[in-house]
Amino acid sequence: MKQFISFVKKEFYHILRDRRTLFILLGMPIVQIIIFGFALTNEVKNAKFAILDQSGDIATRQITDELDASRYFDLASSLKNYEEIEHLFRQGKVKLVVVFPPSFNSDLQHFNSAQIQLVADASDPNTATTLTGYATTIIKDYQLRLLHDKKLPYTINTTARMLYNSQLKGAYSFVPGVMAMVLMLVCTMMTAITIVREKETGTMEIMLVSPIQPLKIIIAKAVPYLLLSIINIASILLLSVFVLDVPIKGNLLLLISEGILFTLTCLSFGLLISSVTESQQTAMFISLVGMFLPTVMLSGFMFPIENMPLPLRIISRAVPAKWFYDIVKSVMIKGLSFQYVAKETIILAGMTVFLLALSIKKFKTRLA
Known part of the structure; x- marks a missing residue:
């Protein structure tokens, strides 16, 4: 145990000795959370929606x-x-629910006015705003075709309800993404050069002749x-x-x-990258291409996954x-319990076990 603690201390000394790197590691979250606190608007396509049709007439269909x-x-x-709406949003199966009240077509024909409610998942405010705008435009187009160029006083009004983020703050979307990006940078990129650094400085020989097991060396790193x-x-x-x-x-x-x-x-x-590479530059490049770019491009943080072609949607699952x-998003923004994120948790746990086992297997106990 003393040997393991010594290895951990040695790694801490490596980090603390480089003050600039330490400043970047601890200052980066503050900078990024402020920069990405501003919203970006992206086009949304192929969004899943549900219908609550309490009227069931020809107009609603x-x-x-x-x-x-x-x-x-x-x-x-x-x-x-109506009770099914919240349950559907909790499962993350839809982005929007369109609610038709009873006697929708009857109200439209007899009173020349009818209401439609659009219920959106505003945990991602940009997507919620975009989708409600799209739906409102489509409904307005239907209304214009209904008039047949006649000046009839038909009116279809839409009301929107934003769940989880009623003020449509962009930070609700970017905080989860920034957290993922910062942890990815600190963990993957910095650990990717740890073992490689030992190889380049020649201290790996000392570590390999020590009685500590390779698993403990990796954990200490x-x-x-x-x-x-x-x-x-x-x-x-x-x-x-x-x-x-x-x-x-x-x-x-649960969130922590x-x-x-x-x-x-x-x-x-x-650690896997660090175990299979021979130079810090190579390890840094692989970590950037292998994890950082996919985190930005394929996690749903910057760009909706629904917009992507099928091959990229499949790749994003990895x-x-x-x-x-x-x-x-589910725990922090929606306030959901573990049962709603159990699937994602199991997948992450499986990835962790697989990658760690592969790191240990690829760790070379001999330099030549």
Whole structure:
């Protein structure tokens, strides 16, 4: 045990000796959480939506068909009562629910006015705003065709209800993404050069002749970055709550636990890269291409996955940040319990075990 602690201390000395790198590791979350606190608007296509048709008349069916036929929406299910809406959003199966009140067509014909409610998942405010705008435009187009160029006083009004983020703050979307990106940078990129650095400086020989097992060497390399990542998780959450006014609606312990699990996943991947490369430049390049870029491009953080072609959507499932991004949105923004993120948690845990086992297997106990 004393030998293991000595290896952990040695790795801490490596980190603390380079003050500039330490400043970047601890200052990066603060900078990124502020920069990415501003919203970016992206086009959304093929978004899943549901219908709660309490009228069941020809007009509601026509509007439903219009929405489903557009390139922006895909009909996922038809609901029977209002209570099903929240359950459907909790499962993450739809982005929008269109609610038709009873006697919709009758009101339109007799009173020349009818109401439609659009219920959106505003945990991602940009997507919610975009989808409600698309749906409103499609409904307005249907209304114009209904008039047949006649000046009839038909009016279809839409009202929108934003769940989880009524003020449509962009930070609600970017905080989970920034958390995933920061942990990925700190864990994967920095651990990717740890073992390689030992090889380049010639200290690997000393480590290999020591009585400590390869598994303990790898764990000792990961412990300092795990502790730094926990500090980063805490700083991101504090900035989110007190600077960006993004509340933690779910269980804080669950959120931190999921963050630690994702950290272990990233550490495992970084150690794997470090074990199979021979230079720090190569390790850095592989970590950037292998994890950082997919985190930005394929996690759903910057660009909706629904917009992507099928091959990229399949590839995105192999990106750990995608599952962590979904977990943070569900727990922190929606306030959901573990049962709603159990699938994502199991996937991350499986990735961690696989990557760590592969790291140990690829770790060379001999330099030649």
